Amino acid sequence: MNPDAEIDHGAPLTPYRQLAEILRAQIQRGDWQPGRMLPSEAQLVQKYGIARTTVRRGLGLLADESWVYAVPQRG
Numbered sequence: 309m310n311p312d313a314e315i316d317h318g319a320p321l322t323p324y325r326q327l328a329e330i331l332r333a334q335i336q337r338g339d340w341q342p343g344r345m346l347p348s349e350a351q352l353v354q355k356y357g358i359a360r361t362t363v364r365r366g367l368g369l370l371a372d373e374s375w376v377y378a379v380p381q382r383g
Contacts (some may be wrong), residue, residue, distance in 0.1 A: 309326070309329035309330055309333050310330075310333065311334040311336075311337050311339070313318060313326070313329075313330050313333075313358045315357065316326065316329075317360055321357035322360050323356075323362050323366075324358075324362045324363075324365035324366040324369065325366070325369065326366075327352070327356060327362065327363065327366035328360065328361065328366040328367075328369040328370050330356075330371060330377055331367075331375075331376075332370065333346065335375060335376075337362070344369075345346075345382075346376060349363045349364065349367070352366075
């Protein structure tokens with residue numbers, strides 16, 4: 309997926325999967341170096357116009373696939 313894509317609510321792919329694809333593409337492009345923090349949930353909500361639970365599901369999918377990890381008390 310294009311790392312600069314927007315969430316398409318009419319697409320067959322669910323918004324949280326679209327978000328995961330977008331963030332994965334941004335990671336592959338080098339937007340964030342290993343060990344660096346991604347934008348906050350609130351920033352992703354605002355940028356993509358989706359619900360916080362949708363952001364959490366997308367980030368959870370990336371964590372399940374070992375693309376990202378959460379640090380307790382830090383994000």
